[in-house]
Amino acid sequence: MTAMAPPHAEQPDLSFLLDHTGHVLRSRMAAALAEIGLTARMHCVLVHAIGEERTQAQLAEIGDMDKTTMVVTVDALEKAGLAERRPSSTDRRARVIAVTDAGAEVAHRSQRIVDRVHREALESLPEDERVVLLRALERLTKGHLAEPVEQPQPVRRARQRTV
Amino acid sequence: MTAMAPPHAEQPDLSFLLDHTGHVLRSRMAAALAEIGLTARMHCVLVHAIGEERTQAQLAEIGDMDKTTMVVTVDALEKAGLAERRPSSTDRRARVIAVTDAGAEVAHRSQRIVDRVHREALESLPEDERVVLLRALERLTKGHLAEPVEQPQPVRRARQRTV
DNA sequence: TATTGTTATACTCTATAACTATA
């Protein structure tokens, strides 16, 4: 959003273009999914929990979420009756996320919403631009912009013991 | 980051592609600017305050920041000796942001850093893809993805009066 | 009455650390 480039910049403002389009698309996606009571994270967990026996840790990995964020997301899915925690049959520490019948139905609808939002954006472009845009973004994602650079983390104090 | 599309999605996952590339580029930009002690916001304010007599409100508009965020940003620039608040000659409520000599020098360096980070990303693409990527992102920015959709804001209680 | 900039603070988001149960 923050414009990095003043009028005399030598390079196009790729930061602004990616941030802006990403932000607006995210807002559209959030609004569209909110109509059926989902967040983007809930959708992500739901669709990846269908058909496969996946633990919270595995789903967190797929959605690039922290395990504590996953707890909150699964709480929300359980509360909405869309998924359930079940003990893993192979590891008594782990919980498998089982999608309910209602959850499977919602997942089907939410995937259609996601596809629609993406299609609407992509169809606003001429076909040749659309194809090259996707190819370029995939190339960046696998290449030069594959991994974030690590910033030095601020030191974090231990939390107070509660016992 | 959150993958919106499972393997059976009908549309390419534009959300993921824009979020991921935007996030990684932002992390690179932040790391590069941190080497000369700037944040992206400080850079943005600095380069747009040069040459023009602009108030905080005008600079906030340009960078799409809240006016309270602008206060923090200008505080940081003043503390670093890169800019100063001066009373506006035409409106005694307003403060004009004047860039110091040191600030102008830093702004020149930071713009070179910004251009370099953008150039490195863009040059990782074949020229034809690069041109079309920029054209497509600009088309989306001016067209289908011009404005975020408004989400219903959560209600906010009044803060306690301090007097 | 409306606006500029400031302060105080509420709220969200995310992640760290501690913890329990189990491997």
Next chain:
DNA sequence: TATAGTTATAGAGTATAACAATA
């Protein structure tokens, strides 16, 4: 000892409301 999941909470980021000065 290490890992899955949970809880509590720290900290960053951001935005709202109230406020003083001025338009």
